[in-house]
């Protein structure tokens with residue numbers, strides 16, 4: 001145990017990452033992705049491109065039969081003529097970040113010919129389809145899980161939420177971005193948790209100049225409007241509302257329900273439609289928005305088996321900015337070590353991949369697993385949370401487990417506002433309970449225990465001798481607008 005603590009302290013002290021800037025970020029016109037000025041901290045995108053393979057298009061570009069392609073350029077579009085090119089083969093949709101253009105190819109166009117034509121353009125770095133992502137929850141009637149009779153509070157008992165609350169229930173300065181199917185803030189248990197954009201006013205003007213008019217409460221990238229609320233109460237619209245409730249639903253004595261961190265704020269960004277599917281392009285826009293607008297934690301309860309460069313690039317920027325990303329490991333019963341599920345399986349130190357356990361800490365065969373690639377298990381069976389139309393409902397799957405970890409991370413960040421993503425991840429991992437049944441399913445057989453994680457943090461804080469800052473100077477990202 002002593003060794004573990006020493007190791008944890010060592011990791012935290014030796015962490016070298018770009019610091020989050022103190023000043024408010026200057027958003028770019030048309031996109032929400034600030035980039036760094038030359039000579040200061042390296043541009044996240046340039047760093048990312050150095051890690052890319054020499055291939056200039058994805059293997060599945062032509063086989064995917066997608067008419068929507070993402071084209072990544074080696075230079076920011078602020079440094080090149082706009083629009084960059086014209087063609088009768090496609091129409092330009094939008095820039096999804098400073099480097100990546102979404103085009104819509106006209107029906108009947110020979111895509112192989114178009115690809116060869118585009119590859120002549122040396123400023124094009126990479127081309128991939130605009131992949132579809134799917135929410136990672138399942139019906140609670142899953143046969144693996146039928147017959148479980150549990151109290152309302154079993155999940156909190158397992159992860160010891162109430163013990164963690166002796167330290168904090170969260171603070172409103174901590175913001176968790178729920179990039180999902182929208183959040184129904186008309187629900188009384190969520191109404192007080194809505195994030196407000198302090199740089200925007202409801203006046204028909206884009207005050208913060210991020211290309212979005214009156215985005216006072218986030219954005220809806222499906223409808224392209226300022227209301228990131230769920231669509232009509234059909235099929236999959238509820239998903240984000242359930243996720244938000246697990247993170248920050250306020251205490252409701254009538255049903256015995258509460259979220260893990262009921263005092264933090266939820267930044268709702270909608271990119272999944274009412275069928276719980278959404279395009280990478282909109283997911284990337286939402287992630288860039290969350291980064292630019294101060295979310296410290298991003299919850300991604302969705303994914304796909306398609307590796308995706310644009311998404312990786314956005315998550316790479318989140319890593320450089322010290323933002324924690326909590327991602328559902330998927331519900332297909334597959335081994336993520338051999339069959340990676342994205343974004344959970346992207347190998348960035350700020351991403352936590354989360355799978356589900358039942359009230360008896362059992363792993364279920366319909367859940368993805370990974371002795372190396374899945375970091376943590378958390379409750380994910382028949383979890384009661386907020387539903388649309390002021391209701392509550394039980395839902396299951398890694399979609400529902402990820403927000404338990406996001407909520408736990410939000411508590412840690414509330415208690416110590418200086419914590420970086422990797423530090424929060426380390427605390428959650430070291431504070432987790434070892435469950436023998438999870439060995440070979442989850443890295444070191446770990447299941448979330450938020451009280452233990454909080455105790456680890458308090459121990460670190462109460463021992464200033466081991467908590468002195470690294471004497472070496474740390475690089476500091478001074479992020480500014482590329483338009484300056």
Ligand SMILES: [Ca+2]
Nearest residue numbers: 206208210212
């Ligand atoms: Ca705006």
Ligand SMILES: [Ca+2]
Nearest residue numbers: 201203205214
């Ligand atoms: Ca405005």
Ligand SMILES: [Ca+2]
Nearest residue numbers: 220223225227
């Ligand atoms: Ca809307």
